[in-house]
Amino acid sequence: QMCEKFTVCPNSMEMLLHNKLNLPKVTEEDGDFLTFLSFQDKCLRKISSGLYTFQTYLKYVQETFISENQNVESLSYSTEHLARTIRQMVINPEEVIIPDAATQESLHTKLKSTTAWTEKITIHLILRDFTSFLEKTVRAVRYLKNTRSFSV
Numbered sequence: 453q454m455c456e457k458f459t460v461c462p463n464s465m466e467m468l469l470h471n472k473l474n475l476p477k478v479t480e481e482d483g484d485f486l487t488f489l490s491f492q493d494k495c496l497r498k499i500s501s502g503l504y505t506f507q508t509y510l511k512y513v514q515e516t517f518i519s520e521n522q523n524v525e526s527l528s529y530s531t532e533h534l535a536r537t538i539r540q541m542v543i544n545p546e547e548v549i550i551p552d553a554a555t556q557e558s559l560h561t562k563l564k565s566t567t568a569w570t571e572k573i574t575i576h577l578i579l580r581d582f583t584s585f586l587e588k589t590v591r592a593v594r595y596l597k598n599t600r601s602f603s604v
Contacts, residue, residue, distance in 0.1 A: 476502030501549040503535035
């Protein structure tokens, strides 16, 4: 939809130049899925923290991508629920990093100060990276579910 409505396509060079967002990622450092058991708590903390961080980005998308407001609102609610659920799976839930109000407001202000073109690129990058983050989250949770005796 982004490509059709705003002519923002994944191979746009300009889009790559503007990618200065510090979006959460699950990397190999957070636990390779083959040796996941030894890194599982660290990985779950990173996933939960990342989901909480994405909340601010999703709020920006919701406010900016007006035609999809309800879909993004639903996505944001589901993301928060997933973040809470995964946080409960962490050995010490207090170690999950949840951005404070000042951090969220600072990021939100930074995101809002973009031009119309950059705004479209930013939305695309947020949604693309969020999709990638969720794909890795699903793999990690599925792996945990298959290797441990608990229900997700």
